[in-house]
Amino acid sequence: MSKTPVEHVHARLDHDEDLSLLHEVSMKTAGVSRLEMCIQCGSCGGSCPSEMDMDHTPRTLFAMLRAGMREEVLLSNTPWICVSCYHCVVRCPQNVHITDVMYSLKSMAIQEKKYRDSSAPDFSETFVEMVEKYGRSYEFGLATRHYLKHSPLRMIRTAAMGLGMLKKGRLNMKPTTIKGMEQLTAILNKAKEMELAHE
Amino acid sequence: MSDYIFYPGCAMESNAKAYYDSLMEIAQPLGINLQEIDDWNCCGATEYVGINLIPAYSLIARNLALAAKTGQKTVLSPCSACYLNLAKADYYMAERPALGEKVNEALAAGNLQYTPGSLDIRHLLDVLINDIGLDTLKAKVVRPLKGLRVAPYTGCMVPRPDYNKRWSDPEHPTELIDVLKAIGAEVVAFPGGATCCGGHMTQIGPDTAYELIRRLISSAEKSKADIMVTVCPMCQLNVDAYQGETNSHYGTDYEMPIVFFSQLVGLALGFPPEKLGFGSEITSTEKALSRIGMDIPEAAITEGKQRQQEGLPMPLCMRKTAKTPECKRPCAEEAKA
Numbered sequence: 001m002s003k004t005p006v007e008h009v010h011a012r013l014d015h016d017e018d019l020s021l022l023h024e025v026s027m028k029t030a031g032v033s034r035l036e037m038c039i040q041c042g043s044c045g046g047s048c049p050s051e052m053d054m055d056h057t058p059r060t061l062f063a064m065l066r067a068g069m070r071e072e073v074l075l076s077n078t079p080w081i082c083v084s085c086y087h088c089v090v091r092c093p094q095n096v097h098i099t100d101v102m103y104s105l106k107s108m109a110i111q112e113k114k115y116r117d118s119s120a121p122d123f124s125e126t127f128v129e130m131v132e133k134y135g136r137s138y139e140f141g142l143a144t145r146h147y148l149k150h151s152p153l154r155m156i157r158t159a160a161m162g163l164g165m166l167k168k169g170r171l172n173m174k175p176t177t178i179k180g181m182e183q184l185t186a187i188l189n190k191a192k193e194m195e196l197a198h199e
Numbered sequence: 200m201s202d203y204i205f206y207p208g209c210a211m212e213s214n215a216k217a218y219y220d221s222l223m224e225i226a227q228p229l230g231i232n233l234q235e236i237d238d239w240n241c242c243g244a245t246e247y248v249g250i251n252l253i254p255a256y257s258l259i260a261r262n263l264a265l266a267a268k269t270g271q272k273t274v275l276s277p278c279s280a281c282y283l284n285l286a287k288a289d290y291y292m293a294e295r296p297a298l299g300e301k302v303n304e305a306l307a308a309g310n311l312q313y314t315p316g317s318l319d320i321r322h323l324l325d326v327l328i329n330d331i332g333l334d335t336l337k338a339k340v341v342r343p344l345k346g347l348r349v350a351p352y353t354g355c356m357v358p359r360p361d362y363n364k365r366w367s368d369p370e371h372p373t374e375l376i377d378v379l380k381a382i383g384a385e386v387v388a389f390p391g392g393a394t395c396c397g398g399h400m401t402q403i404g405p406d407t408a409y410e411l412i413r414r415l416i417s418s419a420e421k422s423k424a425d426i427m428v429t430v431c432p433m434c435q436l437n438v439d440a441y442q443g444e445t446n447s448h449y450g451t452d453y454e455m456p457i458v459f460f461s462q463l464v465g466l467a468l469g470f471p472p473e474k475l476g477f478g479s480e481i482t483s484t485e486k487a488l489s490r491i492g493m494d495i496p497e498a499a500i501t502e503g504k505q506r507q508q509e510g511l512p513m514p515l516c517m518r519k520t521a522k523t524p525e526c527k528r529p530c531a532e533e534a535k536a
């Protein structure tokens with residue numbers, strides 16, 4: 001039988017290491033994450049356009065995962081600052097699905113309510129709430145609710161731009177609802193019962 | 200005529216209407232036959248997958264299942280984020296069979312199913328280059344955009360991660376450059392061509408986004424571009440609508456318009472600007488279009504004037520040095536005095 005990635009890693013170690021956190025994140029990631037194959041080369045951090053605003057570079061974060069630093073990893077702002085540009089992914093010599101690992105870390109942080117600033121998680125959750133309600137995204141509702149809660153001052157500043165968008169027909173005041181809402185809800189409810197954890 | 204299953208995506212019905220309108224004009228003469236997926240839903244953007252994986256992929260997969268039902272094979276998406284979500288879901292469901300199985304279990308609750316790998320997911324730019332072809336495009340050009348200096352902005356989610364190896368280069372893609380050259384535009388060297396616009400960070404972490412937008416616009420300015428051209432609704436929105444906020448954040452006075460590549464293709468094919476969504480930009484294209492002897496539609500100009508009469512708050516220019524003559528924004532120093 002072929003070895004799992006974690007067994008491969010263990011096979012090369014002369015001491016025991018607890019790789020359960022690394023494995024958990026890897027399993028929760030779409031596709032085959034290859035997170036276990038990270039060689040700590042640092043190409044990801046060096047390619048990252050928003051690294052200056054991150055608590056940890058992706059490389060550091062992956063070293064922390066390997067060290068089992070659950071709390072510190074989940075509280076890191078790094079996944080929330082990631083802009084999904086995939087620069088790191090195409091440069092990683094080990095083909096680690098770095099961007100998708102960031103998504104997994106966000107979902108774990110949300111599940112365990114581990115974040116310092118609730119603005120980004122709230123934005124994601126409001127976005128998803130709208131999609132689950134209408135089947136389509138609804139920018140007007142999303143933006144007003146998000147700004148009101150998190151940055152009312154910024155709302156005043158962006159009001160002129162929002163009005164411009166409205167006037168130019170680029171912002172719909174009313175949401176569009178798909179016909180198959182019942183079907184979509186059934187699908188999503190079923191999906192929520194499942195997790196991609198172990199196999 | 201080539202047939203495509205069309206997945207427009209939410210932005211095409213709201214902030215990126217210009218993309219939709221111009222695509223509808225150019226599709227026919229280029230021989231692109233679009234059949235919209237009946238009752239498609241949102242792809243979840245970059246948000247749903249950061250909350251809950253299986254529901255996020257099931258949301259995307261409902262679209263794939265509906266598309267596969269049509270019996271056609273190729274899905275065309277003009278939005279980069281939608282394109283990547285659909286393509287990645289298809290790819291990962293095959294790469295990780297457990298994901299494919301669970302998503303199908305969820306789809307079954309809505310009497311749907313999808314076999315990973317049964318569709319080809321393609322972006323509009325890819326279809327234009329590789330199916331329609333540059334020769335066909337060139338043959339249809341009646342009004343070459345001679346003298347218009349264009350910065351080709353392909354962005355992130357089209358050339359990367361490119362699991363299906365459809366694009367010329369992940370960091371220096373040439374497709375958009377080739378299309379713009381084919382319609383007679385002057386393509387400037389634009390080092391930021393495949394860098395990020397900040398995505399949803401304009402809403403959740405604006406400081407991170409402003410910096411990415413600033414880099415793009417200043418790179419386009421340095422290249423002496425009249426206009427930036429994009430293939431993605433998110434890129435257009437960030438560079439266009441958030442340019443004012445970026446300016447006030449840095450005390451700059453950039454006025455760099457950005458439009459969809461389909462709008463410029465439409466101009467070159469002879470369609471009038473008003474049919475192509477020109478005038479819906481927040482950062483005006485007036486000066487850029489005048490370089491090829493065109494006006495932006497009358498309606499859009501009056502709208503702009505009305506807006507000024509109402510005296511909506513304009514961000515103050517924070518730059519301490521002397522105002523450049525072109526800068527129309529009220530100056531913070533003058534306001535204090």
Ligand code: SF4
Pocket residue numbers: 037038039040041042043044045058059062088091092093094095096098
């Ligand atoms: S580029 Fe890849 S291998 Fe190198 S540190 Fe980053 S994730 Fe690890």
Ligand code: SF4
Pocket residue numbers: 044047048049050051058081082083084085086087088089098099102
């Ligand atoms: S995908 Fe995220 S982590 Fe990777 S380079 Fe881009 S912003 Fe940085």
